[in-house]
Amino acid sequence: MAVVREFTLPDLGEGLTEATVVQWLVEVGQVVAVDQPVVEVETAKAMVEVPCPYGGVVTARFGEEGSEVPVGAPLVTVAVGAVPDDLAGGGAADDGAAPGAPDAQESAGSGNVLVGYGTSTAAARRGRIRPGGAGRAAAAPAPLEPAVPGPAAGDSRTVPVISPLVRRMARENGLDLRNVTGSGRDGLILRSDVERTIRERETATAAASVAGAVGAAPATGAAPQAERIPLKGMRGAAAEKFSRSRQEIPDATCWVDADATELLAARRAMNVPGAPKVSLLALLAKITTAALARFPELNATVDPQAREIVRLPAVHLGFAAQTDRGLVVPVVRDAHARTVEELSAEMARLTETARAGRLSPAELTHGTFTLNNYGVFGVDGSTPIINHPEAGMLGVGRIAAKPWVHEGELAVRQVVQLSFTFDHRVCDGATAGGFLRFVADCVERPALLLRTR
Structure with a gap:
């Protein structure tokens, strides 16, 4: 039965x-x-x-x-x-x-x-x-x-697409996937197919508007409406966290330019054939954990109810990762206890998992400090919002060739702008400046890391 x-x-x-x-x-x-x-x-x-x-x-x-x-x-x-x-x-x-x-x-x-x-x-x-x-x-x-089933009339769920993200993109843009021609194998609809169809629709709408403006016959159908994007799911959670950070944390930012030429040379020397690959982000993560070991008061959070600063014993390092569904911050557990090779491997794994939309809640929570490499977007500087309830965020801009005084002479060097946004309840400007200066010194002279624990 x-x-x-x-x-x-x-x-x-x-x-x-x-x-x-x-x-x-x-x-x-x-x-x-x-x-x-x-x-x-x-x-x-x-x-x-x-x-x-x-x-x-x-x-x-x-x-x-x-x-x-x-x-x-x-x-x-x-x-x-x-x-x-x-x-x-x-x-x-x-x-x-x-x-x-x-x-x-x-x-x-x-x-x-x-x-x-x-x-x-x-x-x-x-x-x-x-x-x-x-x-x-x-x-x-x-x-x-x-x-993967093929197209069937009357049911958009049977349209073959490469991932749920493609369905979500189509749904948010009011696009019927049955009207999209897939360029993948066996007609599989890819993200690029959806983006192309959306662009073509926007181009047609713009052309119709221009034609109407010059006296042509107006296009039939309803007038274009403002797009409304629900603030829910991960997007809503991020919006809530940003708002709470701005409301609760009195933040301040300091920044400094640093010569990253030696850091890039050190990475090239480490990435010899046959050795585990080390990413630039992993080197910056290692520098960050070394700086937090020297300034442990920054690896902290504030308990407003108890009116206490809570200094945390372990560094769980978050890092910003851009995905198709927006910005996420995966967390490397016990980053202070990992080698640079281990940091590189774990950050690569978390980034790949994030882009596939498969990060678990445990991999996205309980961070104690965040590293934000906004230089990948081609910008020099930023004043980011602290990832509540943490007390600080280190920002790294793009590394670009610039004129620089090196050993008393003008030379072309690889220069990066570093920024540090901190909770002013946790430390004063002297501590924040000392932290950022130590990070910059390690970027300019990576050998300093050999003297840190």
């Missing part, structure tokens, strides 16, 4: 109370395995694939793509025991009443569906599910077929 089980949005940790449905990974009538991801959601911290603890036939889904679902609200219902145990992931069938007919959310034609065997199995079978939810696998499984 089959029993219908309801799976609700679980507690995703870090005090999160809701999530936005980004993409459904299963259809009504599909057979799912135990712990198979059924939906991808976006929280205020990260993108998360949510696995279902039940194996069986999906009888209903709750929440449209783009809608918010509170923790504890239903996500899917699954008819456990409606398929053989080997197809449902090996879970024993529960005793109870048989499931009823699927509700209005079920697709009319639930014939062939993709059957998953869990996230660790690369293969999949195809089963045949009878309408009504009491499906059984066909006696002879069909050959393997691509997991």
